[in-house]
Amino acid sequence: MKKQISYWKEFSKGLWEINPTFKQVLGMCPTLAVTVSAINGVAMALATTFVLIFSSMLISTIRKLVPSQVRIAAYIVIIATFVTIADFVMKAKFPELSKALGPFVPLIVVNCVILGRAEAFASKNNPLRSLLDALGNGTGFLIALTLMGSIRELLGNRTIFGYQLLPESFQPLLIMILPAGAFITLGLMMGLANIYMNKKKKSEIDSVISKYKESKATFEESKA
Amino acid sequence: MELLIIFISAAIVNNFVLSLFLGICPFIGVSNKISSSLSMGMATTFVMVITAVVSWILYFKILLPYNLKFLQIPSFILVIASLVQFVEMVIKKVSQPIYRSLGIFLPLITTNCAILGLALLLSMRNYSFWESIFFGLGAGAGFTMALVIMAGIREELEMADVPEAFKGAPITLITAGLLALAFMGFAGMI
Numbered sequence: 001m002k003k004q005i006s007y008w009k010e011f012s013k014g015l016w017e018i019n020p021t022f023k024q025v026l027g028m029c030p031t032l033a034v035t036v037s038a039i040n041g042v043a044m045a046l047a048t049t050f051v052l053i054f055s056s057m058l059i060s061t062i063r064k065l066v067p068s069q070v071r072i073a074a075y076i077v078i079i080a081t082f083v084t085i086a087d088f089v090m091k092a093k094f095p096e097l098s099k100a101l102g103p104f105v106p107l108i109v110v111n112c113v114i115l116g117r118a119e120a121f122a123s124k125n126n127p128l129r130s131l132l133d134a135l136g137n138g139t140g141f142l143i144a145l146t147l148m149g150s151i152r153e154l155l156g157n158r159t160i161f162g163y164q165l166l167p168e169s170f171q172p173l174l175i176m177i178l179p180a181g182a183f184i185t186l187g188l189m190m191g192l193a194n195i196y197m198n199k200k201k202k203s204e205i206d207s208v209i210s211k212y213k214e215s216k217a218t219f220e221e222s223k224a
Numbered sequence: 225m226e227l228l229i230i231f232i233s234a235a236i237v238n239n240f241v242l243s244l245f246l247g248i249c250p251f252i253g254v255s256n257k258i259s260s261s262l263s264m265g266m267a268t269t270f271v272m273v274i275t276a277v278v279s280w281i282l283y284f285k286i287l288l289p290y291n292l293k294f295l296q297i298p299s300f301i302l303v304i305a306s307l308v309q310f311v312e313m314v315i316k317k318v319s320q321p322i323y324r325s326l327g328i329f330l331p332l333i334t335t336n337c338a339i340l341g342l343a344l345l346l347s348m349r350n351y352s353f354w355e356s357i358f359f360g361l362g363a364g365a366g367f368t369m370a371l372v373i374m375a376g377i378r379e380e381l382e383m384a385d386v387p388e389a390f391k392g393a394p395i396t397l398i399t400a401g402l403l404a405l406a407f408m409g410f411a412g413m414i
Contacts, residue, residue: 025252025393029247029248029337030245073302073305076301076302076305080302084294084295084298088294102348103341103344103348106340106344107340109297109340110301110336110340178408179243179245179408180401180405182245183397183398183404184397184398184402186397187394187395187400187401190393190397191387191394191398192389194389194394198389
């Protein structure tokens, strides 16, 4: 039996280590399409997280009852049910947001993040761990979408969440709120994330090397 | 004329990949070689047209008359999944060469959001039967076009000196951004 990782780790790995957007490169369509403004990104991410949490828990609960041949179909029906709930709630409570997100709320059903977590995690772990994993991945998705939405809204419209942050003299970059801006922003963000990761990896390797050299020096000293 | 406008609008002006962001996963995942992206595009177009027909019948002849609109999402996804499976079996039986060139892409298509997006959009926009078919054709053509253009660029990109951190997905996304910019030129056409 392999060692169980802590509950905190189960949650926090979704934030950065396996961040759905930056690391797993899953769920690209909503990430690109709805992040015209920060509020749209947040709404989309919350709806996705809702579906992710409940479908992960349910799938994990019934994981031993479903024959493996029909598991994907079963998962999809479960996910579709929760997506329908999310869609109807949004239509009733936030009609404007629902209109702005268009077909992307029903399209949560084919968001690979959800089926990916169901297949890779919830089908093998107990409901509590699945809940934490879903929460972590959902939060990671939320961070990515909020960041994307904020950057695009700030540069394309001078505002974040509707609050004006840049002065009137700043000429809005119209491209940022057009489709092309979405691709370019995400590409640059992923590239920057990679640069940061590479640096971190390099410094880790460096610290290991310096430790090795140190221990070698002390060893040789003791020998002498 | 109306049908032609729907076709061109779906294929070029509101290109599924570059302006509606549907089907980004295969767009990034499969667009490595021109030949495979052409096969993928053709398989997708094929499924799109069939999906347009079936989901139109399902939505306007079954779900709406019997007031079952709340079943839209689960029923669409189930119908599409079983449809893709069925198409795969038929192709396998009828023609081996076509199966060999399209077969491996068919399972991937089930989770392609462009297909479900197509079904949802045509129900949202209240298209008629023929309009739906042309919408599916146009969407497929646009998807194929975007995929093949992207594959062409990426084949050249292999030789380019891309900074280490930007290799893979980041540079592909930036390239797609430039491509989307070019497609914006069609915006005033219709």
